[in-house]
Amino acid sequence: MTTTASPKNIVIDEDGDLTIRLYESNRLEPTITLADGKRLNGRFLASFKVSRQTLVDNSKQFKAELQGYFTEATRSVVDTRNGTATSLELWFRSIHNKVTDEMYAIPIEEIWEALQVADFRDFAETSLNSWFAEYLKRKKLAELDLDDMRQLLYPCKAFNHGAGATEIAKAWAFMTKALAYKLDGHITELNPTCHYGLHLQHNEIGAINGAKGSLRTKLIKAVLGGPLDALSDAKCDCSAEVLKRYIRSLKKTGLWPMELLHKKSIEEILNSPGFLEFECTLPDAACTRCTSLCSPSYISSARAKIANDFDGLCLDCMDLSRPKVDGNADMDYWYHDTTRVWDRDCRISHKQPTWYFSFMGREQEMKLHRKKKNEAFQRRKLEHEALCSGFCNVPWCEA
Numbered sequence: 001m002t003t004t005a006s007p008k009n010i011v012i013d014e015d016g017d018l019t020i021r022l023y024e025s026n027r028l029e030p031t032i033t034l035a036d037g038k039r040l041n042g043r044f045l046a047s048f049k050v051s052r053q054t055l056v057d058n059s060k061q062f063k064a065e066l067q068g069y070f071t072e073a074t075r076s077v078v079d080t081r082n083g084t085a086t087s088l089e090l091w092f093r094s095i096h097n098k099v100t101d102e103m104y105a106i107p108i109e110e111i112w113e114a115l116q117v118a119d120f121r122d123f124a125e126t127s128l129n130s131w132f133a134e135y136l137k138r139k140k141l142a143e144l145d146l147d148d149m150r151q152l153l154y155p156c157k158a159f160n161h162g163a164g165a166t167e168i169a170k171a172w173a174f175m176t177k178a179l180a181y182k183l184d185g186h187i188t189e190l191n192p193t194c195h196y197g198l199h200l201q202h203n204e205i206g207a208i209n210g211a212k213g214s215l216r217t218k219l220i221k222a223v224l225g226g227p228l229d230a231l232s233d234a235k236c237d238c239s240a241e242v243l244k245r246y247i248r249s250l251k252k253t254g255l256w257p258m259e260l261l262h263k264k265s266i267e268e269i270l271n272s273p274g275f276l277e278f279e280c281t282l283p284d285a286a287c288t289r290c291t292s293l294c295s296p297s298y299i300s301s302a303r304a305k306i307a308n309d310f311d312g313l314c315l316d317c318m319d320l321s322r323p324k325v326d327g328n329a330d331m332d333y334w335y336h337d338t339t340r341v342w343d344r345d346c347r348i349s350h351k352q353p354t355w356y357f358s359f360m361g362r363e364q365e366m367k368l369h370r371k372k373k374n375e376a377f378q379r380r381k382l383e384h385e386a387l388c389s390g391f392c393n394v395p396w397c398e399a
Contacts, residue, residue: 007044008085012092016049018066019077020092022085035077046085048092058095060122082120087113094127103131104138108151109192111135115158116195126162133164136171146182149175150190154200160315169347173312173354180212180310184265187212203360204318211310211357215266218309222302223250227293234290241283242290249280249294270303310357311350314343317358 007021023032025042033039055062065072072078083091087110093099111132118125132155144152156172159165179187187208189200231243250256252274254264261269269275278299282291292298342355 005043008046009049010046010085010089010092011049012089012096012098013049013051013054016051017076018050018052018055020048020050020088021077021079022046022048022083022088023079023081025081034079035075036071036079046088048088050092051096054096058123058127062121083117084110084113086110087117090114090128090131091117091121091123094131095123099131104135108148108155111155112151112191112193112195112198115155115198116193119198125158129159129161129165129168130163132159133167136167141171141174144175146179147190149178150188151192153189154191154198157200157204157315166347169315172315173348173350175312176208176211177310177312180208180215180312181267181270181307182265183212184263184268201360204313207313207318207357207360211313211353212266214353214357215306215310216261219266219269219302219306220261222306223253223299224256227298230293231290236287236290238283238286238290242286242294245282246280246294249274249278253278253299266306270307275299275303309351309353311348311354314346314348314350314354314358316346316348317355318360321359 021035022045023034023042024045025040027041029041029043031039032042032044052066056066057063064070065078067073080088086106090099090103090106090110091114093103114128115125117123118128136152136156139148141149152171152175156168156175160168160172187205189205191198227246228243231239231246247256252272254261254269254272254274278296280294280296282294340352342352343350
């Protein structure tokens with residue numbers, strides 16, 4: 001015979017005047033009687049002693065239910081099927097200012113359940129901001145596995161305002177950076193619940209994958225493009241042998257053959273023994289130019305540049321660049337590109353790639369901005385060259 005577990009009786013407010021009971025229906029369970037007299041097969045999962053007024057003050061849905069013309073307005077016991085015992089406890093403790101240490105150790109899945117409860121009950125998500133910021137602190141982000149990070153992406157976006165927002169912005173940047181560098185395949189978020197309406201926008205996930213693709217392109221260009229192009233065009237007698245030995249050395253880094261790159265993460269390639277201890281044995285007759293192209297210091301420099309290229313997505317740049325109601329781009333976002341101070345007024349420090357991939361506006365707006373910027377550069381170039389004597393140090397001057 002199956003033994004039904006006793007419901008959890010949780011006292012949120014000692015002086016509470018309302019009991020919320022969470023139940024689930026299940027035809028295999030015994031019959032239970034709800035507060036409205038309805039009988040069904042199921043079981044009670046938890047009961048919460050709370051303040052009616054506190055619920056009314058913090059939830060539009062509870063306000064309508066407990067103060068309107070519904071029968072619940074006259075009852076001291078109200079039953080619900082929405083939520084889980086932990087997610088309801090989290091909300092009730094938060095709005096009653098009775099959060100306990102146990103609430104900072106709940107599974108990530110329960111955060112998603114709490115967000116679903118907020119949507120159903122019309123709780124203000126800002127009520128959980130400071131709790132979530134502290135939750136992230138105690139989680140120790142550096143020790144999380146990648147699946148945990150994928151699960152925490154959406155909650156970070158949902159709680160990105162009010163108290164604790166700086167800590168949340170830093171966590172979001174840390175996790176989006178880690179996913180871009182550490183995942184070998186296509187990056188997706190991970191929803192641990194059946195509430196499939198809770199998810200990031202498609203361009204937010206697309207931005208992380210775009211950053212990852214950019215890192216791979218820059219890595220290939222730095223290690224393959226420069227040296228291989230130079231060696232292929234070299235006129236010296238040693239270049240053919242040096243090129244062959246350079247490619248042989250590249251195999252040890254994991255960058256060659258190139259068709260296998262998609263099976264490896266950026267971090268795996270950068271931390272491969274061939275990259276960390278790059279060595280290319282050159283022929284004794286190798287010229288100075290060929291020797292410099294294949295030196296360990298060149299590879300080391302390229303590795304360091306790629307490893308520090310992307311700082312994760314910036315929630316502030318993302319918010320600035322979102323399409324506005326009137327269809328106009330917020331010029332505060334483009335101002336970063338004008339001053340080249342990429343993290344101006346942002347909660348995290350970051351460089352240009354983070355600014356670029358945090359763009360959430362329409363693609364044509366970015367293309368138009370880049371077109372105008374290029375046209376302005378060409379005008380400055382023509383004006384400079386018209387006045388240039390030919391002895392300036394400007395790298396793009398062709399006078």
